[in-house]
Amino acid sequence: MSSQNMQNEKEELLDINKASEQDMLGRKISKSYVAKIMEYREITGGFDKLEDLKRIKGIGDATYQKLSKFLKVGSAPTKKILNINSADEITLKYYGLSKKEIKKIQTYLDKNDRITDNIEFQKLVKKKTYEELKDLINYGGKK
Template sequence: MWNRLKAAVMHVSVKERIGIMVLSCMVVVCCLVHRIASCYLAPEETDSLRLKAAVAAFESQLKAYEKDSNAWPARKVYAEHADKQHFNAAISIPSALFYFDPNKMSIDKWQQLGLSNRTATGIMHYVEKGGRFRQPDDLRKIYGLHADLLARILPYVRIPHEITETYKRSDSARPVYRRKSFQVIDINTADTLVWQGLPGIGPGYAGRIVLFRERLGGFYSVEQVAETYGLADSVFKKIQPFLKIGDSSLKKMDLNLSDEKTLANHPYIRSKLAGMIIAYRSAHAGFKRVGELKSLPLVDDIIYRKIEHYIEMP
């Protein structure tokens, strides 16, 4: 039998022998590692009896807590509280409620009501700087005071009557600002002082409007006021509701008798058009009708509709 075994070994190649030896070594190493680990890493034993006792004690405390109708549901705030880091300090279970004046409380007293140290300190700083609670609802302005806690302590607020009455008197004594009323003015007769009585019109605007009106010979339309040099469109829109046209007549020019300087001084004619009018008048022995102005190169329909109000024929 030994001969047969020897013969079988002889048929195995050198590589196969090395592989068998390596595999055998790995098996031995694995067995040793498992044995060593089992010695040093013993599993922790769970004391099931002790765990059951702790669970039972917790359940009994929970039932006693639920029977107490005055228990404060502090953990309800957790889902609503934005700053989880300060949750435990944000709200606590009040040991006892008592009547109090928020203007004369100490930090300790605020904490007895359930406020956190941070919120109580903020209230103290507010009072020390001259702040006052004049009515119970003023407590709603306290930052960090939870709504449930506020509803619990609000009925116990007692502020002296004289402080509340002082607050009411000061509130009623505040001035009531009413919108200033403006009178409607006649744009053809109002002087600079009357113009300054309108919103947004100062001495500068008033003087420009009156000067523009005199050079025109009067306004035939309220919209003409907006053409005043430098008058902002926003200002015109403010004063427009207070403008009207009276019965005064416009100052007109004789198209055939007015000299070139008089014509050129009119805001709607200017010097170039005045020269064309004089030239046309000389070439055609005067104007026969006002409509002839349309034949001049600088007079379009818009210019003509403006000029015709200030031109007269003999």
């Protein structure tokens, strides 16, 4: 394959943060995956990296490999604020929290009503998770 052909193929990838539903459907991406991708974008603001697709229920390694042939992250997303005290399990997963971290947060909220600040949040998640999310967390509101 010539470098020109490879370049053309790469240019044809859709920007996962900007592509419309129709654009993705036109690439033979199933309606259910398109709906999940659009939901993820709506909740979080978009994808930082293509691997974030794996945060979506039903998209494992095999499906990710198929989707990565059609999609790329071409533009940086404007991430949305995460209200940690009212976020559901799906939202927390979309923001990259592990099942264990989600369980800790849910248990904490059941006992304490709300997480009030970064200090409390930091105790519930791994350092990497905290560093990725600390500037996106809103502690207002109640569960």
